[in-house]
Amino acid sequence: QECSVQLLLENILRSDATSTLLGGQLPIHVINNSQYISPLTASAEVKKTYVGDNLPSLDDAIHTALSDNIKTVMVVGPAGSGKTTALTKLVVGWAKGEHLQNFSYVFHFCLRELNSLDEMFSLETFLSHRHGHFTPEILSLALQEPEKLLFVFDELDQYKHSLDPAVHTLCTDLSQVASEPCLVASLLHGTLLKGATILVATTPTGHLEFLNGTRVEVLGFLKPQRKAYFEEFFTDPASANSALINMERTLGFYNFCTSPRFCWTVCSIYKSLVDAGESLPETLTQMFVSIMVHLIRALSLTEARSRDLVAALGRMASHCCLEQHSSCTKEEMYSFGFQQFLTSQTSVDVFLRVEGDLESDAGAFSFHSQLMQEFSLALSFFMDKSPCQSVKEMLEKHEGRAKFLDLYLAGLSEPTQRRPLEILLGEFNSDRILDFKQWLKSSSQKTLKDFYKDRQLHFFHLLHQCHNPSLVKEIITPSARIGISYGGLGLQDCVALNYVTVCLGEMEQLNLYSTKDFMEEEAESLVPAMALSEKIILSQSSLRTGSIPHLASALRNGRTKELDLSYSHLGDAKLKILCTGLRDCQLLTVCKLTEACCGDLASVLTSQNSQLHVLDLMFNDLGDQGFMQLCQALRSPYCKLQDLELHTCDLTAGSMEALSATLCSGQSELREINLTQNAIGDRGMELLSKSLQHPRCKLQCLNLYDSQLTGGCCAGLSEALKSEHWSLLELDLSVNELGQEGVLLLCEALSRPGCPIEKLGLTRCELTYSVFKELGSLLRGGTSRLKSLSVSLNSVGDQGAKHLWDAIAHPHCLLEVLEVEMLQLTDACVGDLCAAVSASKTLRSLDLRNNLLTNASVPALVQLMEDSHNIYNDFGEDVFEMLDSCSKIRY
Numbered sequence: 001q002e003c004s005v006q007l008l009l010e011n012i013l014r015s016d017a018t019s020t021l022l023g024g025q026l027p028i029h030v031i032n033n034s035q036y037i038s039p040l041t042a043s044a045e046v047k048k049t050y051v052g053d054n055l056p057s058l059d060d061a062i063h064t065a066l067s068d069n070i071k072t073v074m075v076v077g078p079a080g081s082g083k084t085t086a087l088t089k090l091v092v093g094w095a096k097g098e099h100l101q102n103f104s105y106v107f108h109f110c111l112r113e114l115n116s117l118d119e120m121f122s123l124e125t126f127l128s129h130r131h132g133h134f135t136p137e138i139l140s141l142a143l144q145e146p147e148k149l150l151f152v153f154d155e156l157d158q159y160k161h162s163l164d165p166a167v168h169t170l171c172t173d174l175s176q177v178a179s180e181p182c183l184v185a186s187l188l189h190g191t192l193l194k195g196a197t198i199l200v201a202t203t204p205t206g207h208l209e210f211l212n213g214t215r216v217e218v219l220g221f222l223k224p225q226r227k228a229y230f231e232e233f234f235t236d237p238a239s240a241n242s243a244l245i246n247m248e249r250t251l252g253f254y255n256f257c258t259s260p261r262f263c264w265t266v267c268s269i270y271k272s273l274v275d276a277g278e279s280l281p282e283t284l285t286q287m288f289v290s291i292m293v294h295l296i297r298a299l300s301l302t303e304a305r306s307r308d309l310v311a312a313l314g315r316m317a318s319h320c321c322l323e324q325h326s327s328c329t330k331e332e333m334y335s336f337g338f339q340q341f342l343t344s345q346t347s348v349d350v351f352l353r354v355e356g357d358l359e360s361d362a363g364a365f366s367f368h369s370q371l372m373q374e375f376s377l378a379l380s381f382f383m384d385k386s387p388c389q390s391v392k393e394m395l396e397k398h399e400g401r402a403k404f405l406d407l408y409l410a411g412l413s414e415p416t417q418r419r420p421l422e423i424l425l426g427e428f429n430s431d432r433i434l435d436f437k438q439w440l441k442s443s444s445q446k447t448l449k450d451f452y453k454d455r456q457l458h459f460f461h462l463l464h465q466c467h468n469p470s471l472v473k474e475i476i477t478p479s480a481r482i483g484i485s486y487g488g489l490g491l492q493d494c495v496a497l498n499y500v501t502v503c504l505g506e507m508e509q510l511n512l513y514s515t516k517d518f519m520e521e522e523a524e525s526l527v528p529a530m531a532l533s534e535k536i537i538l539s540q541s542s543l544r545t546g547s548i549p550h551l552a553s554a555l556r557n558g559r560t561k562e563l564d565l566s567y568s569h570l571g572d573a574k575l576k577i578l579c580t581g582l583r584d585c586q587l588l589t590v591c592k593l594t595e596a597c598c599g600d601l602a603s604v605l606t607s608q609n610s611q612l613h614v615l616d617l618m619f620n621d622l623g624d625q626g627f628m629q630l631c632q633a634l635r636s637p638y639c640k641l642q643d644l645e646l647h648t649c650d651l652t653a654g655s656m657e658a659l660s661a662t663l664c665s666g667q668s669e670l671r672e673i674n675l676t677q678n679a680i681g682d683r684g685m686e687l688l689s690k691s692l693q694h695p696r697c698k699l700q701c702l703n704l705y706d707s708q709l710t711g712g713c714c715a716g717l718s719e720a721l722k723s724e725h726w727s728l729l730e731l732d733l734s735v736n737e738l739g740q741e742g743v744l745l746l747c748e749a750l751s752r753p754g755c756p757i758e759k760l761g762l763t764r765c766e767l768t769y770s771v772f773k774e775l776g777s778l779l780r781g782g783t784s785r786l787k788s789l790s791v792s793l794n795s796v797g798d799q800g801a802k803h804l805w806d807a808i809a810h811p812h813c814l815l816e817v818l819e820v821e822m823l824q825l826t827d828a829c830v831g832d833l834c835a836a837v838s839a840s841k842t843l844r845s846l847d848l849r850n851n852l853l854t855n856a857s858v859p860a861l862v863q864l865m866e867d868s869h870n871i872y873n874d875f876g877e878d879v880f881e882m883l884d885s886c887s888k889i890r891y
């Protein structure tokens with residue numbers, strides 16, 4: 001057995017393939033040079049997370065699956081993700097006695113190599129044919145204990161034969177002679193050597209539907225693995241670090257960077273550029289320009305022959321794209337113009353993957369990657385001197401089949417990016433480049449006027465690839481709608497959006513509404529854009545903890561004035577991190593905050609350089625204790641807060657003493673406070689009323705909507721209203737049971753000459769006819785400065801409202817906005833109403849919704865609106881058509 005194992009190792013080591021820039025490093029070289037870094041595994045859902053730390057390594061996942069007594073393990077991953085290398089490592093490790101010693105024998109197959117076998121075999125002959133290192137005795141001994149055998153099948157995706165058990169008469173007997181596909185299918189389906197373990201590697205392919213077993217998904221290399229790979233590749237740590245930084249900055253956001261093969265290509269080309277003293281590429285296009293230059297130079301062709309080669313590659317690329325064909329026959333290669341390049345002297349195998357002998361007719365040719373295929377297509381399009389095809393036609397032709405084509409065209413359309421190729425191949429077709437530039441400009445400008453996020457982002461990607469800041473400014477003019485919602489961006493989108501924002505130098509609004517799972521990398525890539533934005537919208541979003549420090553850093557160093565985090569369920573812990581960056585920035589939150597966050601907010605408010613002017617904390621359970629901490633902060637000489645939104649914050653009268661003390665201290669800059677839907681009650685109002693008549697109180701707006709007040713609080717409040725120190729301009733007492741008696745007291749106080757109230761809310765306050773009468777005389781009296789009055793939802797009918805119509809017609813009345821929704825008004829009042837509105841010099845908005853007006857009133861109302869120059873109205877649903885005829889009416 002030892003001798004067979006030794007032979008197996010020698011077999012692997014003797015492989016005649018070679019490492020190439022695009023094809024990758026030979027797996028056995030990776031292993032022998034200690035460059036093996038275990039790739040990661042991930043299920044499809046976790047791929048987006050980009051947090052490598054807790055994902056299992058591919059090797060561990062395979063070993064666990066194999067030791068779990070599972071009989072079929074399928075390693076599934078994209079091309080170049082490291083499947084072959086991992087399997088080779090596994091086989092070599094077994095052969096060296098390092099692991100999986102529970103298997104006595106391992107049979108390693110590359111299924112692609114079995115495609116051409118058309119002989120009939122018994123399993124034994126088949127195995128000795130493929131694994132000549134086994135003596136017949138050892139082989140027959142081995143086959144007697146199937147549970148000790150491991151069959152490794154690589155490149156299942158390249159296997160041309162069907163694995164459908166219905167297609168084959170599956171073998172059950174070791175000596176049965178069958179075709180090679182039938183033997184393979186019998187092994188995979190366990191009818192032959194039942195009990196043997198099967199390990200299969202493949203890209204996601206149709207063959208998988210016929211296999212049952214454990215699936216191990218290959219994710220490849222995330223940042224930490226790339227770092228380790230670069231450190232192994234570049235022996236000098238400084239070179240490794242600068243190369244890695246360049247790759248992460250310029251390419252790290254593309255998904256294909258998880259491919260170890262791509263990492264090999266990047267490292268190899270970077271090394272050759274560094275060795276030649278050249279600078280590293282800034283874009284994907286530039287990187288492929290460098291690769292192309294490197295490969296063409298290696299062939300030492302003349303300029304004309306190089307152009308021919310590029311043209312042939314372009315034709316092949318177009319064919320593969322359109323036919324969705326990855327591999328081409330020799331005949332097809334001739335039709336693309338490869339004749340002169342299929343010789344051992346001028347071999348195309350540096351560009352292409354060649355299966356079989358280059359010079360025999362059975363060979364198959366394919367691009368190593370879609371990236372190279374599409375680059376070849378883009379390059380050949382610009383090299384082609386014939387005028388016949390426009391950019392638009394070419395893009396339409398390949399639409400949906402080429403992911404990077406227009407990206408490369410964008411890159412190559414820039415002279416600095418294509419220059420190295422022009423030196424080697426001669427000038428590009430300037431007409432085609434001009435045509436591309438015109439297409440880019442006109443289609444992006446058109447898209448930027450629309451609201452389609454994905455289309456806009458696509459053009460940001462193209463502009464990012466062009467890497468020309470003045471082009472961004474030329475294309476994204478002020479009329480572009482770049483404030484639309486870009487929520488749910490991937491990392492690549494974030495990078496492109498950030499690029500255009502930085503080129504523009506400023507952004508009115510960075511709208512990331514409804515971003516689900518805002519990741520650390522995404523936030524990090526957007527820091528410059530966030531810092532350049534006046535307003536950042538992250539409402540209805542969920543933010544990972546790792547994203548918050550980046551958001552905080554953008555706020556700390558940038559120009560953001562408003563951050564909308566409403567309904568983003570931030571929570572106290574994340575707010576604490578965010579507080580490190582809060583400066584002059586309005587914060588809008590319904591963020592599952594509790595009392596626990598108030599200490600952090602208080603320290604932001606009291607910090608020496610605090611600039612926070614507006615703080616919106618609505619719908620957070622701060623409670624009295626939390627609010628009292630904020631009140632203390634409001635008295636700090638450093639606190640600049642002017643506007644505090646505390647709608648539904650679980651407050652009671654218990655914290656009103658602290659607020660009152662703050663307002664009376666004269667140290668608070670607070671001008672506006674919204675206490676809507678908190679249980680303030682009469683006791684709380686009593687405390688507040690005291691502060692409202694205090695000479696040091698600077699408050700101007702107080703909202704007590706639905707705050708559990710009754711008529712009992714009105715005496716104290718009217719006392720305060722009568723004070724000459726009363727400073728409030730706006731007071732909303734709506735949805736409180738104030739009743740007639742209470743409000744009559746308030747009306748009396750409001751008529752004090754000099755009373756500054758301009759806006760009063762008394763919606764649903766149980767007002768009566770007598771109150772309306774008093775309000776009417778108040779408005780007519782010549783002392784009131786009221787400009788806005790809301791008395792909706794008080795059932796006083798036409799009679800009560802008559803006092804308001806009389807008032808608004810009066811020259812002393814200054815009302816501009818009047819809300820009389822649901823007063824039970826009928827058609828009978830419309831005459832007075834129209835006369836009053838016509839007479840008013842100030843009224844500009846009248847809300848009449850949900851009254852008992854019928855269609856009979858509408859002609860008069862429409863006429864009123866037509867004649868009026870400054871009034872907009874709200875009406876009921878029953879008069880749509882007629883209302884439609886008047887453009888000034890909203891309903």
Ligand SMILES: Nc1ncnc2c1ncn2[C@@H]1O[C@H](COP(=O)(O)OP(=O)(O)OP(=O)(O)O)[C@@H](O)[C@H]1O
Nearest residue numbers: 024025036037079080081082083084085260261264
């Ligand atoms: N674990 C690894 N450590 C270092 N380099 C690796 C590793 N795995 C793969 N590579 C590099 O990536 C290249 C491609 O890897 P490999 O051939 O194993 O991928 P694959 O998934 O089998 O691809 P395909 O599906 O195209 O056959 C290798 O040639 C090597 O350069």
